[in-house]
Every structure is written in structure tokens, then in C-alpha cells.
Amino acid sequence: MGAVLPLLALRAFTETGRLGSLKAAAERLGVTPGAVSQQIRLLEERVGVALFVRGHHGVYLTEAGARVHASLLRGFDLIEKSYSTLESLTLEKSLTISTVPSFAAAWLVPRIGRFSALHPQIEVRVEASAALVDFKRDRVDVALRHGLGAYPGLESIRLMAPVLLPVARPALLAQGPLIDEPADCLKYPLLQDCDRADWMLWLQAHGVQVGDEGRRGMSFEDDLLLLRAAAAGQGIALVQDTHAQEDIDAGKLVVALDKPWPSRFAYYLVSRPETVQRPEVQAFIDWIKAEAANSLPVL
The missing domain is CATH 3.40.190.10 (Periplasmic binding protein-like II)
Structure with missing residues (x-):
């Protein structure tokens, strides 16, 4: 391993090149456009070549920038995937469930102890909130939602209609x-x-x-x-x-x-398709479907 790599500057360069906009890159990285511009300027000064040219509709890679951008993009994608794998190793024996406070208090919480008794190795966390879950942002495995069941891109399992x-x-x-x-x-x-x-x-x-x-x-x-x-x-x-x-x-x-x-709506279990494949999540799905079948009225 040689010199310390300017990872912040390289990430700013990679995102700006991918999005073609300093503002869009700043939003993606959670910083200001000025901070992104500064990191790119520091990188250009360090390597001694210009990496972008400004146009009417954004910024564009120079020939030098284009030569390395694709490989850097693949590199950062690989880093993100590897980090996600490390996170999953610590989360794979846990289960985070999100639902509205009324359903949590009246239906889920009185029953969830039975799931823990069947699967004591799974650490269960229940989050009660009226806010909808963003599965891409929130660390939630399963959401129990009251609606019509139309959740594009997500796995949706109907449980019961009160x-x-x-x-x-x-x-x-x-x-x-x-x-x-x-x-x-x-x-x-x-x-x-x-x-x-x-x-x-x-x-x-x-x-x-x-x-x-x-x-x-x-x-x-x-x-x-x-x-x-x-x-x-x-x-x-x-x-x-x-x-x-x-x-x-x-x-x-x-x-x-x-x-x-x-009522017009039903309760659905909602999750990402890849999350459903986890053994802990599948165990919860099997359990809650059985609990819902024993509730009145049933589907």
C-alpha cells in the first residue's frame, strides 16, 4: 500500500461524473455543492490535470477524467456492497418490524412474545410509527401496513381484513x-x-x-x-x-x-424481495400468517 488515497475527493469526482451535476452529487453525498467543488479542485491540483469542463447544462468529464471514471465507479460500488455485507453479518439474527402504534399496541405486542418463545435466537425490535417506511433508507426488515396492498417493488402478503x-x-x-x-x-x-x-x-x-x-x-x-x-x-x-x-x-x-x-383496507406484511429470503424474516412471516389465521375475522 502506497500513499494515503484521497477517498473523499475521489468519491466527489465519481458522483459528479455519474450525475453530471455538482448539485446532484452534493445531494447524493449529503454535503453542499461548494464542498463537492472544493474536493474536485483539490483532486485536480493533486494529479495535475483537469477532470471536468463546465457546460450550459452541467459539468462534463474531460478525456483524462473519462479514462478513470468507469473503474472508480465500479470500485466504489464494490466498496458499498462489501460494507453492506459486513452490516448484514451483524443484523442477520435480528428482526426489525415497523407498524402503526394502534396495531402494535392492540394486536402485535400482546402476541409477539409467542414468536420470541419459538425463536429465542432472533432479536426482535418493534418500531411504532405512523410514518411510512423507506426500505432503501430505514433499517427495517418488515412493515405491517394497513392499505390496499399496492406497494410497487416490494413483496406484499395479505394477512387479515378487520x-x-x-x-x-x-x-x-x-x-x-x-x-x-x-x-x-x-x-x-x-x-x-x-x-x-x-x-x-x-x-x-x-x-x-x-x-x-x-x-x-x-x-x-x-x-x-x-x-x-x-x-x-x-x-x-x-x-x-x-x-x-x-x-x-x-x-x-x-x-x-x-x-x-x-373495512375497505386490509393489513399487509411488506418487505423487500431479497429480505424475505432471510431465514429470520421467513420465520416471522410463517408465524404472523398463522396468528392472523387465528384472528377473527380471517381471510
């Missing part, structure tokens, strides 16, 4: 008007989802013609908040059965009217 149930605090219903049919729910404050859409759809699905009163009431971004508001006696919440079951079993909530309605 139904919507109207639930409330027992004391609220005991003190208020009787609920014998869906329209009777309008006699109570309605606790709304963030889009104020579920109550309207549920009432219409049961033949109730409803106007603005179907959208009135406090709205909440997450089912956990809806459940807490309902348990506090603030009104009737329309939530997924999988989210409400624990509070129903504990007596904190009761079903106001036994008329469930299938």
Missing part, C-alpha cells in the same frame, strides 16, 4: 338512549377518524341516509386515541375489532350495536 365496530363506555350507554339500530348512534356524540369518513360509510352501509351530522364530533388521528376517548365516556367510536378487543375483554368498552361492517 371490521369496524361501534364501541362505547358501558356507563355512557347505560345512562343514554337505547341503541336498537344504526341510526340510534346519532343520538350520541360520534368520535371520528381523522378523515371523518368511517361513520358516514358505516351508516350508509346499513341503510341510514345521513347528512352533516354523520361528520360531527371530535376527530382523532389514531385508533388508540379513539379508544381512549371512548373509554373516557366522550362518545361512541367506530374502530377496528382487532384494536378494540382488549378493552372489550377488560370491560372498559362494550359493542354499542352488533352490526360490524368490513
Whole structure:
């Protein structure tokens, strides 16, 4: 090994040549265009030749720059792949799962101990966030998403489709008007989802013609908040059965009217195709499919 290589300058040169733009290279490297320009200037001074010429639409490789750019590009690609391999060696016995807080608290967390008991050698981490996962950026192996299942470029496995149930605090219903049919729910404050859409759809699905009163009431971004508001006696919440079951079993909530309605979306397990091949991920897929099959309603 000879002199210390100017790796930062070589990387700035390689990315600028690949993208044809100092700004684009800076965004790729997470630095300023000025920093990229400075590294290229230092490299040119060190080797004694010009590597780029400026044009109207960006920068272009000189003859000298073009002679070495392809091999440097392959070299940095090989370095990145090798580093990813080193990272995977430390992560291959771990499993990071991302899902929304309500599903994590109401469905996944009460069950995940059974997976760990079956596979004690796998280190499990659950991340609860409403933000969508970027599999290229985030260190997440599996995401459990509530949607329509269209996730381009990703492996998508349908798990279960929950139904919507109207639930409330027992004391609220005991003190208020009787609920014998869906329209009777309008006699109570309605606790709304963030889009104020579920109550309207549920009432219409049961033949109730409803106007603005179907959208009135406090709205909440997450089912956990809806459940807490309902348990506090603030009104009737329309939530997924999988989210409400624990509070129903504990007596904190009761079903106001036994008329469930299938929701438009389902829960999907989503992952990158290459990640699915890992034994740890495949073990989790097999386990959660079995758990979902034992949940009601099932697919």
C-alpha cells in the first residue's frame, strides 16, 4: 500500500461524473455543492490535470477524467456492497418490524412474545410509527401496513381484513338512549377518524341516509386515541375489532350495536424481495400468517 488515497475527493469526482451535476452529487453525498467543488479542485491540483469542463447544462468529464471514471465507479460500488455485507453479518439474527402504534399496541405486542418463545435466537425490535417506511433508507426488515396492498417493488402478503365496530363506555350507554339500530348512534356524540369518513360509510352501509351530522364530533388521528376517548365516556367510536378487543375483554368498552361492517383496507406484511429470503424474516412471516389465521375475522 502506497500513499494515503484521497477517498473523499475521489468519491466527489465519481458522483459528479455519474450525475453530471455538482448539485446532484452534493445531494447524493449529503454535503453542499461548494464542498463537492472544493474536493474536485483539490483532486485536480493533486494529479495535475483537469477532470471536468463546465457546460450550459452541467459539468462534463474531460478525456483524462473519462479514462478513470468507469473503474472508480465500479470500485466504489464494490466498496458499498462489501460494507453492506459486513452490516448484514451483524443484523442477520435480528428482526426489525415497523407498524402503526394502534396495531402494535392492540394486536402485535400482546402476541409477539409467542414468536420470541419459538425463536429465542432472533432479536426482535418493534418500531411504532405512523410514518411510512423507506426500505432503501430505514433499517427495517418488515412493515405491517394497513392499505390496499399496492406497494410497487416490494413483496406484499395479505394477512387479515378487520371490521369496524361501534364501541362505547358501558356507563355512557347505560345512562343514554337505547341503541336498537344504526341510526340510534346519532343520538350520541360520534368520535371520528381523522378523515371523518368511517361513520358516514358505516351508516350508509346499513341503510341510514345521513347528512352533516354523520361528520360531527371530535376527530382523532389514531385508533388508540379513539379508544381512549371512548373509554373516557366522550362518545361512541367506530374502530377496528382487532384494536378494540382488549378493552372489550377488560370491560372498559362494550359493542354499542352488533352490526360490524368490513373495512375497505386490509393489513399487509411488506418487505423487500431479497429480505424475505432471510431465514429470520421467513420465520416471522410463517408465524404472523398463522396468528392472523387465528384472528377473527380471517381471510
